[in-house]
Amino acid sequence: xxxxxxxxxxxxxxxxxxxxxxxxxxxxxxxxxxxxxxxxxxxxxxxxxxxxxxxxxxxxxxxxxxxxxxxxxxxxxxxxxxxxxxxxxxxxxxxxxxxxxxxxxxxxxxxxxxxxxxxxxxxxxxxxxxxxxxxxxxxxxxxxxxxxxxxxxxxxxxxxxxxxxxxxxxxxxxxxxxxxxxxxxxxxxxxxxxxxxxxxxx
Amino acid sequence: xxxxxxxxxxxxxxxxxxxxxxxxxxxxxxxxxxxxxxxxxxxxxxxxxxxxxxxxxxxxxxxxxxxxxxxxxxxxxxxxxxxxxxxxxxxxxxxxxxxxxxxxxxxxxxxxxxxxxxxxxxxxxxxxxxxxxxxxxxxxxxxxxxxxxxxxxxxxxxxxxxxxxxxxxxxxxxxxxxxxxxxxxxxxxxxxxxxxxxxxxxxxxxxxxxxxxxxxxxxxxxxxxxxxxxxx
Ligand SMILES: Nc1ncnc2c1ncn2[C@@H]1O[C@H](COP(=O)(O)OP(=O)(O)O)[C@@H](O)[C@H]1O
Ligand SMILES: [Mg+2]
Numbered sequence: 001x002x003x004x005x006x007x008x009x010x011x012x013x014x015x016x017x018x019x020x021x022x023x024x025x026x027x028x029x030x031x032x033x034x035x036x037x038x039x040x041x042x043x044x045x046x047x048x049x050x051x052x053x054x055x056x057x058x059x060x061x062x063x064x065x066x067x068x069x070x071x072x073x074x075x076x077x078x079x080x081x082x083x084x085x086x087x088x089x090x091x092x093x094x095x096x097x098x099x100x101x102x103x104x105x106x107x108x109x110x111x112x113x114x115x116x117x118x119x120x121x122x123x124x125x126x127x128x129x130x131x132x133x134x135x136x137x138x139x140x141x142x143x144x145x146x147x148x149x150x151x152x153x154x155x156x157x158x159x160x161x162x163x164x165x166x167x168x169x170x171x172x173x174x175x176x177x178x179x180x181x182x183x184x185x186x187x188x189x190x191x192x193x194x195x196x197x198x199x200x201x202x
Numbered sequence: 203x204x205x206x207x208x209x210x211x212x213x214x215x216x217x218x219x220x221x222x223x224x225x226x227x228x229x230x231x232x233x234x235x236x237x238x239x240x241x242x243x244x245x246x247x248x249x250x251x252x253x254x255x256x257x258x259x260x261x262x263x264x265x266x267x268x269x270x271x272x273x274x275x276x277x278x279x280x281x282x283x284x285x286x287x288x289x290x291x292x293x294x295x296x297x298x299x300x301x302x303x304x305x306x307x308x309x310x311x312x313x314x315x316x317x318x319x320x321x322x323x324x325x326x327x328x329x330x331x332x333x334x335x336x337x338x339x340x341x342x343x344x345x346x347x348x349x350x351x352x353x354x355x356x357x358x359x360x361x362x363x364x365x366x367x368x369x370x371x372x373x374x375x376x377x378x379x380x381x382x383x384x385x386x387x388x389x390x391x392x393x394x395x396x397x398x399x400x401x402x403x404x405x406x407x408x409x410x411x412x413x414x415x416x417x418x419x420x421x422x423x424x425x426x427x428x429x430x431x432x433x434x
Pocket of ligand 1: 214216221240241242247249
């Protein structure tokens with residue numbers, strides 16, 4: 001099996017895999033906040049270098065990285081052209097470079113960290129909100145369920161599309177959205193039932 | 203464990219107009235292998251859900267091991283594991299290992315104890331090689347085995363399965379059936395795969411919300427086939 005195409009965890013034993021999830025998320029957050037003030041090409045190059053080094057250290061195959069980046073390439077190209085025209089090549093490099101670097105860093109974190117470990121960090125950070133009535137554990141479960149449901153809903157969407165093609169229906173957004181929503185709701189209903197059976201509230 | 207169903211009638215709300223799906227059902231069962239067959243809409247799933255308190259009877263009472271499902275839902279669900287038809291809807295965590303571990307949270311186990319039990323369960327169901335894979339990469343049969351492992355890891359005394367093989371191809375259905383056959387615990391199996399019922403201790407036949415036959419597999423399956431053949 002080749003692992004995930006959805007930016008999910010890839011098992012491994014590298015330093016980055018063993019680094020606590022909180023440290024990785026904290027680092028990512030710091031890079032994100034720091035990038036707001038990044039204006040010069042040198043810092044941009046440094047950020048990019050950190051991202052690339054991270055991927056290398058985590059031994060993420062190039063193919064996986066490219067698959068992660070593919071959806072972004074069009075956006076990056078448009079941004080690059082826009083900035084080259086409007087504010088010059090240096091600014092274009094900084095804007096696109098920072099964006100790519102952040103995506104690379106996020107990729108490193110998600111590929112080296114189990115979802116439950118990430119969720120645990122969020123739950124821990126949100127812990128104090130317990131006092132204002134937030135059900136923190138429920139929040140964590142919701143996040144994990146969200147991650148789990150992405151591939152399921154993609155699967156449902158493919159089913160709907162195939163069913164419509166099979167019946168020769170023209171592609172229309174509502175003809176696609178309505179059955180997809182219906183199926184997703186039915187799925188959510190079943191998940192709720194399964195959670196109850198597995199003792200969510202017990 | 204003894205399953206007691208006393209004079210149970212179940213009516214779904216169905217938008218104001220009540221729809222009676224089970225009527226005056228009474229039975230006692232403590233057999234090791236109990237099968238349930240019947241046409242679509244005959245009330246099998248409702249019956250199955252009554253056994254772990256997912257559905258509470260409109261009238262009458264259901265007791266498992268002496269516990270009333272209406273009063274002791276939690277305790278009942280700890281004893282009664284439930285396996286649904288659609289494996290995708292039962293797997294709630296992103297990876298295989300995480301999903302099996304989900305049932306063990308809040309049980310006061312240490313991380314090592316959880317890992318140990320999860321590993322043993324994955325090994326038993328041939329999923330060890332996939333422990334850290336995202337659940338969506340598994341085949342349908344593997345997903346159903348994962349769903350089963352995730353329920354069994356909590357150590358229920360009774361396993362209720364509602365058409366666990368209906369969405370699977372023949373090979374995967376056979377794998378799940380083999381696994382179920384080897385289980386040491388008591389099983390209630392709702393199925394349309396009648397060959398799975400060979401060797402069962404008792405088979406219930408439902409028709410339009412009523413228990414119309416109750417007996418050994420051969421006779422029950424014969425009754426069910428005749429019933430289906432007689433339909434308009
Ligand atoms: N939640 C519900 N609300 C209303 N009607 C329901 C509900 N669940 C099932 N039914 C109806 O109850 C009848 C019996 O359903 P079910 O127990 O699922 O039968 P089976 O599993 O044998 O197909 C069907 O007519 C079905 O449409
Ligand atoms: Mg059913």
